[in-house]
Amino acid sequence: MKYHSVIVVGGGLAGLRAAIEINKKNMTVGLISKIHPIRSHSIAAQGGVNAALNNHHRGYYDSIEKHAFDTIKGSDYLADQKAALKMTSNAPERIYEMESWGCPFSRTPEGKIAQRPFGGAGFPRTCYSADKTGHMMLHTLYETAVRFETQNERNEMTIYDEWFVTRLIVDNDVCRGVIAINIAKGELEVFRSEAVIWATGGTGRVYGKTSNAYSNTGWGMAVPYYEGIGIKDLEFIQFHPTELITNNVLITEGARGEGGYLVNNKGERFLANYPDSSKALEVAPRDIVARNMKREILEGRGINDKYIGLDLRHLGAKRILERLPGIRMHSIHFAGVDPINDFIPVAPGQHYTMGGINVNETTGCEVKGFYAAGECSCISVHGANRLGGNSLLETITFGKIAGDEAANYVSAGGSSPVNASIYDKILSEEEAKINDLLNSKGKEAHPKIRSEMNNIMDEKAGIFREAKTLKEGLDEIMALKEKYPNIKLLSSNKKANFELLDAIQLKGSLDMAEIILKGALNREESRGSHFRTDFPKRNDEKYLKHTVAKWNGKTADLSYKEVDISIYEPKERKY
Amino acid sequence: MSNIKTFKVFRFDPEKDKKPRFETYKVEWKSGQTVLDGLNYIRDNIDGSLAYRSSCREGVCGSCAMHINGKYCLACEQQLKELSDTITIRPLANLEVIKDLFVDMAPFWKKYKAIKPYLIGKESSTGKERIQSQDERAHLDKVIDCVLCASCYAACGMNAIDPEYLGPAALSKVNRFFLDSRDSAKEERLAMVANDHGVFRCHTMFNCQIVCPKEVDPTANISNLKRNIIASQMSGKLSKKGV
Numbered sequence: 001m002k003y004h005s006v007i008v009v010g011g012g013l014a015g016l017r018a019a020i021e022i023n024k025k026n027m028t029v030g031l032i033s034k035i036h037p038i039r040s041h042s043i044a045a046q047g048g049v050n051a052a053l054n055n056h057h058r059g060y061y062d063s064i065e066k067h068a069f070d071t072i073k074g075s076d077y078l079a080d081q082k083a084a085l086k087m088t089s090n091a092p093e094r095i096y097e098m099e100s101w102g103c104p105f106s107r108t109p110e111g112k113i114a115q116r117p118f119g120g121a122g123f124p125r126t127c128y129s130a131d132k133t134g135h136m137m138l139h140t141l142y143e144t145a146v147r148f149e150t151q152n153e154r155n156e157m158t159i160y161d162e163w164f165v166t167r168l169i170v171d172n173d174v175c176r177g178v179i180a181i182n183i184a185k186g187e188l189e190v191f192r193s194e195a196v197i198w199a200t201g202g203t204g205r206v207y208g209k210t211s212n213a214y215s216n217t218g219w220g221m222a223v224p225y226y227e228g229i230g231i232k233d234l235e236f237i238q239f240h241p242t243e244l245i246t247n248n249v250l251i252t253e254g255a256r257g258e259g260g261y262l263v264n265n266k267g268e269r270f271l272a273n274y275p276d277s278s279k280a281l282e283v284a285p286r287d288i289v290a291r292n293m294k295r296e297i298l299e300g301r302g303i304n305d306k307y308i309g310l311d312l313r314h315l316g317a318k319r320i321l322e323r324l325p326g327i328r329m330h331s332i333h334f335a336g337v338d339p340i341n342d343f344i345p346v347a348p349g350q351h352y353t354m355g356g357i358n359v360n361e362t363t364g365c366e367v368k369g370f371y372a373a374g375e376c377s378c379i380s381v382h383g384a385n386r387l388g389g390n391s392l393l394e395t396i397t398f399g400k401i402a403g404d405e406a407a408n409y410v411s412a413g414g415s416s417p418v419n420a421s422i423y424d425k426i427l428s429e430e431e432a433k434i435n436d437l438l439n440s441k442g443k444e445a446h447p448k449i450r451s452e453m454n455n456i457m458d459e460k461a462g463i464f465r466e467a468k469t470l471k472e473g474l475d476e477i478m479a480l481k482e483k484y485p486n487i488k489l490l491s492s493n494k495k496a497n498f499e500l501l502d503a504i505q506l507k508g509s510l511d512m513a514e515i516i517l518k519g520a521l522n523r524e525e526s527r528g529s530h531f532r533t534d535f536p537k538r539n540d541e542k543y544l545k546h547t548v549a550k551w552n553g554k555t556a557d558l559s560y561k562e563v564d565i566s567i568y569e570p571k572e573r574k575y
Numbered sequence: 576m577s578n579i580k581t582f583k584v585f586r587f588d589p590e591k592d593k594k595p596r597f598e599t600y601k602v603e604w605k606s607g608q609t610v611l612d613g614l615n616y617i618r619d620n621i622d623g624s625l626a627y628r629s630s631c632r633e634g635v636c637g638s639c640a641m642h643i644n645g646k647y648c649l650a651c652e653q654q655l656k657e658l659s660d661t662i663t664i665r666p667l668a669n670l671e672v673i674k675d676l677f678v679d680m681a682p683f684w685k686k687y688k689a690i691k692p693y694l695i696g697k698e699s700s701t702g703k704e705r706i707q708s709q710d711e712r713a714h715l716d717k718v719i720d721c722v723l724c725a726s727c728y729a730a731c732g733m734n735a736i737d738p739e740y741l742g743p744a745a746l747s748k749v750n751r752f753f754l755d756s757r758d759s760a761k762e763e764r765l766a767m768v769a770n771d772h773g774v775f776r777c778h779t780m781f782n783c784q785i786v787c788p789k790e791v792d793p794t795a796n797i798s799n800l801k802r803n804i805i806a807s808q809m810s811g812k813l814s815k816k817g818v
Contacts, residue, residue, distance in 0.1 A: 330633060496677050
């Protein structure tokens with residue numbers, strides 16, 4: 001059995017930032033991650049991170065309030081407004097801190113942190129490092145974590161990389177630690193702690209057409225869900241406008257921020273033809289651009305009936321090489337196209353999970369000692385549609401806040417001691433589950449269930465939704481859930497068994513898919529990324545509220561929760 | 576062109592097997608698919624016990640470096656259409672095999688951690704960012720793109736014969752901070768690697784330069800450190816002891 005004052009689960013930006021904060025307060029922290037922290041999906045973020053720094057010559061009048069307003073308007077008024085303002089108020093300090101820790105941001109001619117325009121933002125406020133901002137930030141935070149880990153005068157930070165968490169230990173609404181498998185050895189172990197911070201990322205891989213890494217299975221959200229913690233607003237799935245049509249690799253919004261055009265098969269910048277994007281064109285928010293691209297394709301104006309052209313040629317080779325070198329290489333590697341000479345073939349695809357673990361603006365919830373931050377959480381700052389550049393910001397602002405809150409909780413004494421026998425009991429339950437999976441007599445192939453789930457979600461929970469297909473999709477997912485207990489693994493060894501991890505996580509993916517479909521079916525309105533062709537208008541009277549899904553032991557029960565609209569009055573969204 | 580590729584994959588479980596072997600798998604493929612897609616097909620449909628790392632599938636997370644038809648590269652970036660009908664896959668060298676293509680990265684990370692891989696510098700006095708000119712920032716281009724995939728570490732002949740040698744990735748990271756105008760520990764960084772297990776173990780074989788999937792060019796980074804160490808020694812700032 002291992003012990004740390006605080007356990008952090010997940011080694012991406014939010015998890016690392018939380019772990020650093022706890023260690024700064026001289027408290028022991030164990031960071032558990034199923035992949036090495038440097039492999040986390042934060043690394044794939046490209047375009048940048050928002051903060052009202054006023055560094056751009058057109059950003060002089062920007063402010064944290066305007067950043068908050070843009071975030072709230074972008075969210076189609078489903079964000080909790082005080083939480084959004086908390087994030088934007090903390091933004092400049094967090095960005096300067098990243099710089100002080102060595103993050104190699106691109107620079108303005110005056111040598112300040114460079115900022116670029118992004119969708120839905122009133123000013124150029126997206127700080128960037130070429131088009132590899134997530135990579136630079138993740139390396140910087142890992143480097144900082146190593147600094148804390150290797151400095152002897154500090155209290156201990158231990159990074160458990162390639163440990164996979166199977167269970168959150170909650171007893172009488174108090175969080176007591178986790179159970180995790182050492183992947184290389186295949187052995188389960190108990191991690192006791194006073195508090196747990198959850199930072200496991202999104203659930204993009206329930207879809208097939210997604211920009212997300214294989215790691216983003218949704219298992220991270222499912223584990224606390226199974227312990228009774230709610231999942232909020234999961235029907236709000238962001239479809240990024242520009243993913244490569246070949247394999248859905250992301251092409252940054254920064255490509256449009258830098259001046260790229262989206263064109264149809266007539267060579268038209270068609271966004272001008274739609275009232276909600278006629279002014280902002282390519283830098284309208286993602287939900288609007290993605291929808292209008294999909295409309296063009298459905299109405300026969302897609303190129304080869306399949307995709308839209310992202311044209312950067314007019315920017316010139318110098319600017320592409322300087323500002324967008326990463327997506328140029330992606331286009332060359334995965335689509336065989338060099339954007340200097342040709343347009344990039346793109347279409348919208350799943351990209352981000354606005355919803356997630358139901359926590360408040362302190363990152364806490366009804367379970368004492370449990371905190372969540374980053375994409376796995378729903379605070380909610382993104383509401384029904386996240387603005388580009390706000391996800392990286394959310395990880396470092398709320399990662400720090402989660403660290404603070406957990407450390408304060410532990411310093412104040414945490415919770416009363418628990419009978420140690422619960423650990424042995426839960427460990428044997430987990431061991432039994434794994435043995436059952438490895439020795440299952442079933443017949444179902446789990447990769448087949450996964451690919452069926454992917455198809456259902458792509459087809460029936462996509463950009464345009466309606467009652468009939470959502471209902472069909474839900475029935476089909478429920479049928480797959482019935483099959484799941486009969487899955488059969490090809491291999492039964494415990495050691496370094498990646499198939500076992502896939503099979504375990506599939507259960508979580510199916511339960512997250514169910515919540516997405518149920519929430520989408522129940523929400524008879526169109527708001528942000530959730531567009532119902534049968535209810536094309538936003539309906540504040542009935543649906544200006546958060547969906548909360550709770551696990552009843554078999555399926556999800558939905559209820560609803562107030563939205564904080566204490567600062568700005570909801571209005572119609574136009575760009 | 577055949578629509579079947581034959582994957583010859585290195586298999587080894589040191590706890591069970593007396594020696595490694597190659598298993599052969601037939602994989603149906605289409606244009607646009609990568610070696611990683613092929614491995615995923617094998618694990619999902621033929622042999623679930625095949626062990627390898629993967630995550631981003633877009634060449635940015637650095638998980639899936641392996642030896643494919645004679646060269647280290649990222650499996651997720653290697654298109655199948657560019658390879659022969661038979662594809663031979665081995666794990667990264669110079670690191671112990673845990674199982675199949677899944678190697679123990681601990682020595683690689685240990686060396687990374689040993690070189691103080693973080694900025695050591697004065698905080699800004701304004702509470703805002705430190706000023707760094709665009710030219711100063713441009714010095715960091717390329718070297719900051721390293722994804723720590725360990726292709727260079729596996730390809731390096733010196734890592735093969737000297738287990739203590741820091742290796743191309745860790746040394747490039749030293750140069751990354753040495754080149755940063757904001758870093759104030761330059762002499763300390765040079766002293767740290769001016770020894771037999773540091774830059775002077777590099778014999779400039781260019782293997783790391785050839786295999787790096789991100790064009791970081793570790794050889795050039797190591798050479799820059801060597802040049803600066805020698806200049807520092809000539810000017811008496813750095814002792815020659817131990818060289």
